[in-house]
Amino acid sequence: MNAIDTHFADRPFIVGIGGTTRPGSSTESALRTALQYAEDLGAETQLFGGEALSTLDVFSPEVRERSPAQRAIVDAVRRADAVIFASPGYHGGVSGLVKNAIDLLEDLRADERVYLDGMPVGCIVTAAGWQGCNTTLGAMRSIVHALRGWPTPLGVTLNTAGVKLFDAQGQCLDAQVAASLRVLAEQVVNPAGVFVQRNKKSELLL
Numbered sequence: 001m002n003a004i005d006t007h008f009a010d011r012p013f014i015v016g017i018g019g020t021t022r023p024g025s026s027t028e029s030a031l032r033t034a035l036q037y038a039e040d041l042g043a044e045t046q047l048f049g050g051e052a053l054s055t056l057d058v059f060s061p062e063v064r065e066r067s068p069a070q071r072a073i074v075d076a077v078r079r080a081d082a083v084i085f086a087s088p089g090y091h092g093g094v095s096g097l098v099k100n101a102i103d104l105l106e107d108l109r110a111d112e113r114v115y116l117d118g119m120p121v122g123c124i125v126t127a128a129g130w131q132g133c134n135t136t137l138g139a140m141r142s143i144v145h146a147l148r149g150w151p152t153p154l155g156v157t158l159n160t161a162g163v164k165l166f167d168a169q170g171q172c173l174d175a176q177v178a179a180s181l182r183v184l185a186e187q188v189v190n191p192a193g194v195f196v197q198r199n200k201k202s203e204l205l206l
Helices: 026-040 068-079 096-108 130-146 175-205
Strands: 013-018 044-048 082-090 120-127 156-159
Touching (some): 013 026, 013 175, 026 082, 026 120, 026 156, 044 068, 120 130, 120 175, 156 175
Parallel strands (some): 082 120, 120 156
């Protein structure tokens, strides 16, 4: 299967988690763009953006009950074939808003597929400077490794300092940024599609 062969019998399901409290943020626009490319490549997607993340209670591991909003994220990731995380770089790290949602994935620790085990995971970071971009991307990749996921070879970092990368409708204004987000989508969708087909064949053999 080459880099653009996306003819899957069953559509891979990709979950996007990320954004900020600001509507139309560059972080969420980048995530939406990547998910749209994933759909163009044959995937089914679901977005949990800034508005959804801002309604979440603070994750408390000692509390077993989950709100409907919390369960929605956990259930979506539980059935996902791949995930894309997108965060702004706040003081060199992943934002509390996004990290709080990721921490909910602790609820997957006892699943047959523990956490994100074996899943391709795309990482997108926006920050007002390359230092924040790079340190946050490193932190995000470490989080993915801790959750047993496989970060895609390309992690997309967007330096938003003094540059408008998306218009008011969320459309990407920079051809290079758009190309990078498409490559990330390909690197998420293609392995996810392979895993779907592999699992389907395993079910037929049972």
